[in-house]
Amino acid sequence: MTSAPAIVRVGLLGCGNVGGPLVSLVDERREAIVDGAGVRLDITRVAVRSLTRDRGLDLDDGVLTLDAESVATDPDIDVVVELIGGIEPARELILAALGAGKPVVTGNKELIANHGAELAEAAARAGVDLLFEAAVAGGIPIVRPLRESLAGEDITRVMGIVNGTTNFILTRMTEEGTGYADALAEAQSLGYAERDPTADVEGYDAGAKAAIIASLAFGTRVVAGDVYHEGISGISAHDIASASRLDHVIKLLAVCERLPGADGPEVAVRVHPAMVPAQHPLAGVRDSFNAVFVEGASVGDLMFYGRGAGGGPTASAVLGDLVDAAVNRTKGTAAAVGFGGRARIRPIDEQRSPFYLSLDVEDRPGVLRSIAEVFETHDVSIRSLEQEGIGADARIVLITHVAREADLRATVRDLRGLPTVHEVGSVIRVVASEE
Template identity: 55%
Template sequence: MKPLKVALLGCGTVGGAVLRLLDEQAGDLAARIGRPVQVAGVAVRRPDRHPEVPADLLTTDALGLVARDDVDLVVEVIGGIEPARSLILAAVEAGKSVVSANKALLAEDGVALHAAAAKAGVDLYYEASVAGAIPLLRPLRESLAGDQIRRVVGIVNGTTNYILSRMAETGAGFSEALAEATELGYAEADPTADVDGFDAAAKAAILASLSFHSAVTAADVHREGISAVSATDVARAAEIGCTVKLLAICERVAGEDGDTVAVRVHPAMIPTSHPLAAVGGAFNAVFVEAEAAGQLMFYGQGAGGEPTASAVLGDLVAVARNRVAGAAGAGPTAYADLPTRPIAETPTRYHVSLDVADVPGVLATVATAFAEHGVSIATVRQDGHGDAATLVIVTHSAPDAALSSTIAALRELPAVRGVTSVLRVEGLS
């Protein structure tokens, strides 16, 4: 049988694992697909850095490789926006299905890429772009296609989850936990994309787009990182039976003028009884709530060469089967076209720690500030006395703008020496 030829764009940690697994599992893949799969070429920037790849496969001409007549499928694991976008568009316009792991590109320009693939009648699959080896996107796109998803909440960045887990386990501060993560290889030399939430925000945009059948980009996602989370914040969370996680939260919010989509990434306290609270180390987990299916949870390795390559090969088998059948699979839909809700209008809850003067009437003064901005207090307690007096307040749900304006007002009160901590709270009834 004539083999299906695959062009591999990129041969880093993930690409190298894909190449190796294609060789090791060649017989099984051929049996599953119905035709053998053969690598036509591997596009890299510096061929001399890849002595493990046969020299006759290596090329620096990625566009030329994609354009070759004998190439049937393209696997893109370069990452970033360009040249990945141009290469994917060139591939689909040439009638070649594409498998990608590129979360940043799909979160920014997924609509255009899907439109190009649909016009050409080819597949664009990207299971590996979110949560590594965890089968997540296809269940959202296909298995739950007959249901209505209400909420998706997930830990989708292993680096930040490792850092926060170590802070909870050891009492270390953010800088110490980050240094440990870097030493162990969980964090990049420049960890900005992870610790500032950019990575999670891109994944949240993809999850929201698939879940709510609406076009959501990374620019629509409210983003906060974890660098401001302190050891004290983590300890305060433990005191109320919670732990701190960086969450990607995608919600379909009902309103008088119709439903909207709220998408946000930020650190939050969640109860230790919640399934996501037990997700430690560099693992990922995503919690899905649907109307008919109820609550579902997906858990596993969220990054790494082999786990991510597993997801890439799963997509490769799917698109190759479609190629053999002479058809393309169903793509995602954006028929709902729900508008995104700004964070200011999104209902949230806050956990607030205040350094206050230990004088009569301070609690009443603070409570008045909350009431004036329409924010109801759920619980309040005082820790310490004199110069060490602290008020710890957990609010009921209110629009984020009301909570933000309350915090601004508290900073101006003479009785409040400082707002020492503000964290959102999720999962409390």
């Protein structure tokens, strides 16, 4: 005789763009989850900001409440799902739920990137789960592979496209010749970008995700403030065209590396636009899709690809964590979350990369020599150089060999001081073709 499934009562904090699809997905998948995992999920209470808003959901009377704290601490709730976003009150509510012995599932990247270690310690003290697959790449499963499947792997670098908004904008600029402002407006009209797109287009969103990835991949504690970030608002049509001519595409990348240092391993984490060789797997990631490229000493190269944003894909990732938390709850077990201790974060000035530069210059003899002398002074080697246009429209486009950030910045400073250089345009890092 088949035993009855364990009923797991779920308290949901927030019922917006992800919470609403999650409720629908639980209803749709309930029997399949019973068959596959042996647990029946019952969304018992849902904390919201308004009781009168029509959410298009079939919820029983009394399920909705304005009292989020009561949901977090209700003894009749078995698992809490936090989808409010932001730092507070989400942090206090999660700590309250963990303190009450409840597993917590969250998709809150900002919170995990800044307070993940604190929350993980609280979960460990309570002996319950803290799961956050949806906090990094929406529907793409990357947190669990880093925590579990690749736990014994010597991961050297994780590099990826982890913001769908910026990838959509850059795709439109590359494939349609759309200007940045128009591409952003289209992203907003389609719901990919917020009314205030700063977090996406200036790299803050990707930076928070990079901090989480680096913490998991390298077993060390990295917070959002450790991540250097640049956005895409300065990328021009000329940059897009130059990249194409050089057989590259421009992507906003999150790059997490573990590097040898004088006093032990160091971690370098940054987010910035980069020229990616057209042959690289990340170059073909289009529109709002995301991809994460993992490099390990034994496993080699892996890539995780899919829809990284949107209510449905993100709700799917939350549901996967919720099922895990529910099963573990019934078994009295929990998955360990290791953020590790603090490692030395390598400052951006000490990091190294090839660079692309464009210079508006005077078209007369001696200009190239004076430019080359500046590069030589700061020990930055030029890999390729070409001139576009003549006369007043003369522009030099060049790519360097791998150079230290501080040396490149000093080079740019001195180039701006040359009377023959009218303007230093874009400075974009390049993903080396052999990587």
